[in-house]
Amino acid sequence: MTSPRRRDAAGTRRLLLEAARRRFARNGYAATTVRDIADEAGVNVALINRYFASKEGLFEACLQGVGNELGDAVVGVDQVPRIIARQLSGAHKGEHPNQLLLLLRSSGDERAEEIRLGILRSFAERMAAAGNCAPGNEDCLLRAQVLLSAALGLALLRSTTTMEPLTSADEHDLLAPLQDLFDALLPGR
Amino acid sequence: MTSPRRRDAAGTRRLLLEAARRRFARNGYAATTVRDIADEAGVNVALINRYFASKEGLFEACLQGVGNELGDAVVGVDQVPRIIARQLSGAHKGEHPNQLLLLLRSSGDERAEEIRLGILRSFAERMAAAGNCAPGNEDCLLRAQVLLSAALGLALLRSTTTMEPLTSADEHDLLAPLQDLFDALLPGR
DNA sequence: GCGTCTTGTAAACAACTGCTGACTTACCAG
DNA sequence: CTGGTAAGTCAGCAGTTGTTTACAAGACGC
CATH class of the missing domain: 1.10.357 (Tetracycline Repressor; domain 2)
Known part of the structure; x- marks a missing residue:
């Protein structure tokens, strides 16, 4: 009942990207924290750095x-x-x-x-x-x-x-x- | 030679307001720190809270x-x-x-x-x-x-x-x- | 001079920031 | 079944954030 879609690297990457796009667009870069994004994506914070190296990297990917x-x-x-x-x-x-x-x-x-x-x-x-x-x-x-x-x-x-x-x-x-x-x-x- | 304009409450208040207007306008609210503003105004950080109660208060005053x-x-x-x-x-x-x-x-x-x-x-x-x-x-x-x-x-x-x-x-x-x-x-x- | 209020300074606080490392666990080839 | 690797978790670090507190010093009536 917990995790129907776990262990899906491409999927979580996409989830992070979409959440980041929403957050960055709505609140701007500085006002958005990586924990905000991770929570909205339902994903662990550390994965942002794994998949995008940094908050900056995630923002670049959004662009x-x-x-x-x-x-x-x-x-x-x-x-x-x-x-x-x-x-x-x-x-x-x-x-x-x-x-x-x-x-x-x-x-x-x-x-x-x-x-x-x-x-x-x-x-x-x-x-x-x-x-x-x-x-x-x-x-x-x-x-x-x-x-x-x-x-x-x-x-x-x-x-x-x-x-x-x-x-x-x-x-x-x-x-x-x-x-x-x-x-x-x-x-x- | 150090302080020609010290002890001027209204003056420092104005310095803070002007610096804050510049910073907030240029970089946005979240990306601007109170220390940035204080430094640009050449004023101690604590005076922001003294004169404007908070960063939010300073922002309101700018508006x-x-x-x-x-x-x-x-x-x-x-x-x-x-x-x-x-x-x-x-x-x-x-x-x-x-x-x-x-x-x-x-x-x-x-x-x-x-x-x-x-x-x-x-x-x-x-x-x-x-x-x-x-x-x-x-x-x-x-x-x-x-x-x-x-x-x-x-x-x-x-x-x-x-x-x-x-x-x-x-x-x-x-x-x-x-x-x-x-x-x-x-x-x- | 003394006393008091105002102005400015310095240091520190607790919370939060991005990020990292060590770890557990799921998945799959063999 | 099993070992290896990819995927995810967790706790914590070092630095920064806004704010507060305790203290020093100028201004001024007396």
Whole structure:
């Protein structure tokens, strides 16, 4: 009755990763303790160091995961606002750890910061491309980065505050403002 | 030669507040230690508890300060983007602790959260008013909150990442995108 | 001068942090 | 069945955290 799934290295690794993603995204790096993560995963604390070497290593792994899952997204030209709206609303419901939020969480570690910045830059560039920016057009890239900032700020505010009607807005409610935002910043359509 | 300004309760209180505002804004609540703050202020650690009762109390005082200084801002209709741009660029240079960032920092404490939310809500409502929203128009308020999210996201991304051209953009560079953003979200002019 | 309140200092506390090492136990090839 | 190894457990370490306490010293009325 105790352990239906014991002795499963890959499984516990995944449990730790998911718990860490949730905790880091919701509370930030410093405010999250390894014991918090281990408890939420239902796993012994020492296994964090076994599988990820350190708390920093676990955080890096979380970022890697976000990078992989987001690597294929955002290609369609007109789908950018829809994708953002879905991410935001999906994240708000607890169904999935909010991946976008992790991109705003900093641990201070240099390697983790490299990963984080890499994802953010790539994301901004793909947004710029979706907005028909000419490669090398600095002003257009800046506008894409502003758009990215807006999406991330939205994710953060929705997850850490209670501010109606923003908090309760669903995917559909968010779509229209995001669409306007996209059209205004990247009118290259 | 040692102490030109010793024995100044109000002065050290102010030094602590300023140092705390900088640290909390830049690194967040959990990642900032009371010894960090005291060292940056050039003041003994114990005085934090003397003057502010606790780390939480100091954080609350920081939020109060932001609330007071931001209480009078944002009234002009067409000045919203300009004010935001100035805040963002002024904050980026180290001249002033970035007040906007503090509004994204959470300590978990309930009273501090009340203060933070109060400021944010008031800010959003004044933005909505500046956009000629009718009082009670939920959709218009939502758009103002999206605009606020964008500004805060911009502040956070600029302060915690290195992402050109966003990082080096000055007030003038930011004004045009922000103006478009404002016009798109609050076209009530 | 003395006495007292205020301001600042120093040391220490208990709790918590990430992490480690020695250990038990499940699993599986032989 | 059995030995070896991978997987998980446990207790504890060394350092840090916020906070408190006891003490030293300036400011000031008298």
